[in-house]
Amino acid sequence: MKQQLMMLLLGTASVLCSCETQVEQHEKNELRAPAYPLVTIDPYTSAWSTTDNLYDSPVKHWTGKDFSLLGVAKVDGQTYRFMGTEELELRPLVKTSEQGSWTGKYTTQQPADGWQNIGFDDKAWKEGEAAFGTMENEHTAKTQWGEEFIWVRRVADIQEDLTGKNVYLEFSHDDDAIIYINGIKVVDTGNACKKNERVKLSEEVVASLKPGENLIAGYCHNRVGNGLLDFGLLVELDGYRSFHQAAQQTSVDVQPMQTYYTFTCGPVDLKLTFTAPMFMDNLDLLSRPVNYISYEVASNDGQKHQVELYFEAAPQWALDQPHQESVADSFTDGNLLFLCTGSRNQEILKKKGDDLRIDWGHFYLAAEKENSTCAIGDGRELRKSFLDNKLEAPTTNGYDKLALVRSLGETEKTDGHLLIGYDDIYSIQYFGDNLRPYWNREGNETIVSQFQEAEKEYKTLMQNSAAFDKKLMEEATAAGGRKYAELCALAYRQALAAHKLVQAPNGDLVFLSKENFSNGSIGTVDLTYPGAPLLLYYNPELVKATMNHIFYYSESGKWAKPFAAHDVGTYPLANGQTYGGDMPVEESGNMVVLAAAIAKMEGNADYAQKHWETLTTWTDYLVENGLDPANQLCTDDFAGHFAHNANLSIKAIMGIASYGYLADMLGKKDVAEKYTQKAKEMAAEWVKMADDGDHYRLTFDKPGTWSQKYNLVWDKLLNLQIFPKNVAETEIAYYLSKQNKYGLPLDNRETYTKTDWIMWTATLANDKATFEKFIEPMYLFMNVTPNRVPMSDWVFTDEPNQRGFQARSVVGGYYIKMLEGKLIK
Incomplete structure (x- = not known):
């Protein structure tokens, strides 16, 4: 009787779990996912x-x-x-550098027109062994290429008739790549970064591949720090299909x-x-x-x-x-x-x-x-x-x-x-x-x-x-609407499977993230921070496990700087920071804020007390350096170094306020008053420095700029009362005027965004209806993007394309709207 009643209530939108026993019924997720999770165990076993x-x-x-x-x-x-x-089943026809060795002619200076064609004079070009790239970061690179551009010409000797064959170009690139075969353009990637991509060649291109010498020519644009270019050809074997x-x-x-x-x-x-x-x-x-x-x-x-x-x-x-x-x-x-x-x-x-x-x-x-x-x-x-x-x-x-x-x-x-x-x-x-x-x-x-x-x-x-799935979806729908819930469903296994759980020799629980398709770092603090809401919601012990290694790194003396480290290595080797640059304000603020969030969830500051000396060092660094940050990276490091970052300043202020909050919980009233007052003074200065009329600036020194102030969300969630309420209200109203079809840009400089930060920014809204206005474009993006990869968190907002990153743990940040309901009662 109960089952019949549930079927009537849920109607055709309900499905029954296919297993060997009766289970909970649930409402179907209508999202066409960019990629569907099948097997999700850890960063390596993830299908x-x-x-x-x-x-x-x-x-x-x-x-x-x-x-x-x-x-x-x-x-x-x-x-x-x-x-x-x-x-x-493919066999190498023209091997990539991973399948064998090859050399090509290359230049890093703009060549004359026609460089991609057979017969072009490349005698003045250098010769090098593939792959071409930044050897310190790309293990396949044999010829150092650190300049902004490269052009490569490769003569391919083919000794067979390819008529009627299926031939594929396999290539790796970072960033923009254009590849020609016998002068015919085959690939134009735009601003992207991929490894071992395959493209089936058209009949026209295959017809151009004659026995003898052929030419593969490639161009690549290194936009930021890493560069890579490698390519080859594969041919499909006949008769391997049985199940048509x-x-x-x-x-x-x-x-x-x-x-x-x-x-x-x-x-x-x-x-x-x-x-x-x-x-x-x-x-x-x-x-x-x-x-x-x-x-x-x-x-x-x-x-x-x-x-x-x-x-x-x-x-x-x-x-x-x-x-x-x-x-x-x-x-x-x-x-x-x-x-x-x-x-x-x-x-x-x-x-x-x-x-x-x-x-x-x-x-x-x-x-x-x-x-x-x-x-x-x-x-x-x-x-x-x-x-x-x-x-x-x-x-x-x-x-x-x-x-x-x-x-x-x-x-x-x-x-x-x-x-x-x-x-x-x-x-x-x-x-x-x-x-x-x-x-x-x-x-x-x-x-x-x-x-x-x-x-x-x-x-x-x-x-x-x-039963867990049904309850989670009901809670997420109540918090942020059905489309929000469907995004959370897709984020759950992705966020968790991007970590590995181990126990350190000192007994610490350590839950180590991997920077999937960003740089491979392990235990990165600015992945811990955005991904924390999911873990906070279900088990704060796991948030501690994403922080324990950073505390150990400092407290063991292995990391001697007065601010938090960025990471502890490159996955799976956690032997010390390998990232090329520090993020002193970013990572210190992240650690102190999360310590306060743990305390709020648990109703005590025992974890902060355990690491009080370290938290004090980091907070004092924020007091000294956080109001008007010097030229440095923040978590959005793909945007490059810049100074006077208003959102990073908010992070520092939130860190100082969080320390005051923790001190108060620990009965350190004088300390609490001192740091809370300091945070309020800095916030007042911030408002004056960042004010740009109907919104607040990207950087204090540049009027007419803007950015998402997602770090401000902790003032609301922890009820710190540091910033005037109208700051968030002003920003939310302004953001609604800046949204594109597929989401709110990260700031005024580019059309790309971070989907985790949109969730945080949207949580600043005072009502569910406004929150959903920010979620609708994100949902549309995931529903239509042609980039079929586990959810990317770095995407364009004016076109449905991935900018970079995929399968990362930061989508645990989608749960911040649900977390709001637990923290604000």
């Missing part, structure tokens, strides 16, 4: 669908590399591919912990659910490296049908580059059948950087051994053997696929699940110590025991995950 239909492209790692995971239903002998594509018929996808729905798909496979309907039970109040569960893929099969014609489900995973899940050799195995434990793969050379924690994938440890796929069969070997042969009803294949030379078949028999309705996960053995190097993942912090767990626990808790976790 997404980047197309509207799950079967329209390969499953991808957040970096855009293929994480091949194939799913096929065989119904009465007919096959229907419902997940992924058969891995595109796709299922018909009928819906997709992203909830915070689960992504639901539904398909029609001829006479059978299939529901597929990806679940990451990332409960922040259970750290062992949060860090458990196992996700679920659940399925439910139901006849749509009332008849029974013979059904098998085929799942195939590539070793790329455990490799950085596809050309690395792997080893694979299968075994049983208890009632589970396991398949696993890993790199042949287990070089644990030997790599650091941004656009990298893990190549140590092992990837696992598991299912109930009853009615399951498996095989390891050549992918094409595995697929053919499945079609022939005998799962077997010869092994390959170091690139075996994993195939798992669930035989569901002749059925009208049935369900089941797979488990998918990763054992990284050691996760982080922390000031010289190699740390195990939190789930194995004592060294007494195994990946098999984690899978067995996950199997035992499956039904309970599916119920709890669905």
